[in-house]
Amino acid sequence: MNMFRNESGEATPSAPCILFVDDDPDVQVAARLLFRRRGIDMLSACGTEEALTQLASSSVDLVLLDLNYTKGMTTGAEGLALLRDMLVLRQDLPVIVVTGHSGVTIAVAAMRAGATDFVMKPWNNERLLALVEGTLKRRQTAEALEAEPAMIVASGELRCLVAEADRLAVTRAPLIITGAAGAGKMLLARRIHALSQESDPVTIIRAEECEALPQESGTWIFRNIDALSVPMQRRLADRLDERVAPRIIALSSLEQPALEAVLDPRLLLHLGMVVLSLPPLCERPDDVMALSAHFLRYFSIRHGLAEPVLDEERSRILCRESWPQNVRGLRAVLERAVLTGTWGTSSDASETATQGTPTLRDTERSLIETALRRHGFNVTQAARELGLTRPALYRRMARYGL
Structure with missing residues (x-):
């Protein structure tokens, strides 16, 4: 719970909480002292990953965002990328950009990307306080909100995938996201919807329970699209043939070849134009x-x-x-x-x-090797026994050197 410090120094509930992202510890200390005197709690982060973690794990009402965190960087690119990720997590989050080296031009770019306002370094204390308190008052938060888990991206492969998803987010294109259970399909789907800037709420549909399609359009996220009954697949294809059609983001644990075998060909023409495949975490x-x-x-x-x-x-x-x-x-x-x-x-x-x-990795390798030997290294038969598609088995064989 956030705490408000009154004039006597006593702590009472409901203090607003801001997150200040800046790599300069002296700036952080000065800001914390300034806000403490006005009964505002402040969390600190020195870079992108720490900022997203704080936002995901704490009740934050406003963000002050510096735009450069790596020594020598002055372009503001780091801050703009972080701004986008923050607004994916919390579309309603007020973000005030704090800029020095990057100047007014990059601050204006941040405003176009969704920032609420900006202030220049070195700031005027009274102006900064007025800006922060005014923004908090306008927001009128009834209670602190807990954000959805952040999508953390570090590997080159996932960076490329997320960049492609971000590029397509602003379009109305339907798409399929494949990947094993727990790989992050729903998180990526929500990211796409958040970046699409669609005003309509997203509708999440469990395909195995779907007996009727929603009347409204907007964005529909289908979980386990491969479990959609054949009649409902045909109705969905009919709906997508209409002039005003919903945007479909279809999720499946099946890989693309197996998915093509179970989906209606006409439906696949709509959904299969773009397939994003999330690789397993291992x-x-x-x-x-x-x-x-x-x-x-x-x-x-x-x-x-x-x-x-x-x-x-x-x-x-x-x-x-x-x-x-x-x-x-x-x-x-x-x-x-x-x-x-x-x-x-x-x-x-x-x-x-x-x-x-034996670890799970050891066990999986042993099962695959045993199945291959039992079928004379016939990949098709071994894959059928293991409940895998041929491409999935080939990837695991490569992983284990089989």
């Missing part, structure tokens, strides 16, 4: 490390507990895991580490390794 060690740092900070803030140390050995263990539940599984392991204060739980990867018990 193939993205850079994302494993970035997500680990994010979730450790997130859960330590959320639960008010110390953040466990993520050393080199622990990092190697996390990167070696197969993560069958993908981001969902990693998140659970890291929350458990924060709650218990130790990595040494019975289900933890490191203890599994030290006790000599």
Whole structure:
């Protein structure tokens, strides 16, 4: 809960909370003292990842955003990218840009990208306070909001995928997002909708439960599109043939070849123009490390507990895991580490390794190798036995050197 400090110094509930993103600790200290005197709490972040974690784990009413965090950078590109990610998480979030080196031109660009206002460094204390307090008053927050989990992107492969999704977000193009359970399909779909700047609310539909299509248009996110009944697939195709059609973002755990086998060809003509395939987490060690740092900070803030140390050995263990539940599984392991204060739980990867018990990665490799040998390395038959598509089996064979 945010705390308001009255004139006597006593803490009472309901103080507004702002997040100040700036890599200069002296600026952070000066700002904190300034806002404390006006009963405003302030959180600090020195860069992109820390800022997104604070936003996802804390009740933030307003952001003050510097535009450069890396030494020598003056273009403001880092801040503009962070501004976009913040507004994806919280479309209603007021962001005031604080700029010095970047100047007025880049501040204007930030306003066009969604910032509420800007202030130049060195700022005038009274003007800054008036701007912040006026913005908070206009927002009239009844209660603090908790943001959806941030989409943390570190690997080159995922960066390219997200960049393509961002490029297509402003269009009305239907698209399909594939990937294993827990890989982040819904998070990416919500990001696309947020960047689309559509005013209509998004409608989320579970395909296996769908017996009728919504009357209104807007954006429809179909979960498990492959589970949509054949009659409903035909009705959906008919709806997409209309002049004013909804935008469909279809999600599936099936890979594209298997999806093509179960979807109505006419429906696939609409949906299959763009297919975004999220790779499994075990193939993205850079994302494993970035997500680990994010979730450790997130859960330590959320639960008010110390953040466990993520050393080199622990990092190697996390990167070696197969993560069958993908981001969902990693998140659970890291929350458990924060709650218990130790990595040494019975289900933890490191203890599994030290006790000599096969890891999930070892088990999967063994199952694949056994199936291949049983079928004389006939990939089609082995894939059928394992419940995989041929491309999925080929990727796993490459991963394990089979």
